[in-house]
Amino acid sequence: MDTPTPVLTIDGPSGSGKGTISRIVAQRLGWHYLDSGALYRAVGVAAGWADLDLDDAGALVRCTFDTTIGFREGEAGDLRVLVNGHDATDELRTETAGAAASAIAAIPEVRAALKDRQRAFRQPPGLVADGRDMGTVIFPDAAHKVFLTASAEERAERRYKQLKDKGVSVTIDGLLREILARDARDASRAVAPLRPADDAVRIDTTGLGIDDVVARVLDVVSRPAG
Ligand code: DC
Numbered sequence: 001m002d003t004p005t006p007v008l009t010i011d012g013p014s015g016s017g018k019g020t021i022s023r024i025v026a027q028r029l030g031w032h033y034l035d036s037g038a039l040y041r042a043v044g045v046a047a048g049w050a051d052l053d054l055d056d057a058g059a060l061v062r063c064t065f066d067t068t069i070g071f072r073e074g075e076a077g078d079l080r081v082l083v084n085g086h087d088a089t090d091e092l093r094t095e096t097a098g099a100a101a102s103a104i105a106a107i108p109e110v111r112a113a114l115k116d117r118q119r120a121f122r123q124p125p126g127l128v129a130d131g132r133d134m135g136t137v138i139f140p141d142a143a144h145k146v147f148l149t150a151s152a153e154e155r156a157e158r159r160y161k162q163l164k165d166k167g168v169s170v171t172i173d174g175l176l177r178e179i180l181a182r183d184a185r186d187a188s189r190a191v192a193p194l195r196p197a198d199d200a201v202r203i204d205t206t207g208l209g210i211d212d213v214v215a216r217v218l219d220v221v222s223r224p225a226g
Contacts, residue, residue: 009134015155035129044100135197147196
C-alpha cells in the first residue's frame with residue numbers, strides 16, 4: 001500500500017501563534033501550508049462584498065459554494081489570497097473579517113462545503129495544516145498533531161503589538177474581550193468545536209519565543225508517528 005502524504009496539524013485558538021509557527025515549520029520541512037482560517041475569512045469577506053446578512057445561513061452557504069479562493073506567492077515571497085479573483089489578503093486580516101469568519105464557521109453546511117477544498121492541500125511531500133479542527137475533523141489520520149495554547153492575556157498582548165505596528169488604534173482590554181468572546185463561540189459551537197485531538201501534543205506558548213515553539217513542534221514531527 002502507498003504511504004499516505006504526511007500531515008502535521010497545528011490547531012489552537014486565535015493568537016496562539018499558530019499562523020507564524022505553521023508557516024516557519026512548513027518552510028523548514030519543505031511542506032505545503034494550509035491556512036484554513038483564510039478560507040473561512042475569504043467567505044466572510046465575500047459575504048461582506050455581497051452585503052449578506054450574517055444571520056442568513058442559506059445565503060452564506062450559497063456564498064461558500066460561489067466563492068473562488070486562490071493562494072499565490074506575492075512578490076515579497078508572502079502568501080496572497082485571491083477571493084473571486086481579487087487580492088483580499090489585507091482585508092482578510094481585519095477584525096471584521098475575523099468576526100464574520102467566526103460566525104460563518106458555526107454553520108455546518110459551510111464547514112462541509114469547505115472540507116474537500118482543505119483536503120486538496122494534502123500534496124507530496126507533506127502538509128502543515130493550521131486551524132481549529134485540522135486534527136479532529138479534516139485530517140484525523142494525520143501522522144503528527146499539535147495543539148498550541150497561550151493565556152488569553154498573552155494572546156491579547158501579541159495582537160495588540162501586531163495592530164499597533166500597523167498603526168491601528170485598539171486597547172488591550174477591548175482585544176481581550178474580543179478574544180474571550182471568539183474563544184467561547186469557537187469552543188461552544190455544535191460542529192467541530194475547538195478542542196485538541198486526543199492524540200495531539202499540547203504546547204503552551206505563554207512566555208515562549210518563536211524559535212522555542214518551532215523547535216518543540218519540529219521535535220513532535222521527528223518522533224515516530226502513531
Ligand atoms: O485562524 P483564524 O483567526 O484566521 O480563523 C478565523 C475564524 O475561522 C475563527 O474564528 C474560527 C474559524 N475557523 C474554523 O472554524 N475552523 C478552522 N479550521 C479555521 C478557522
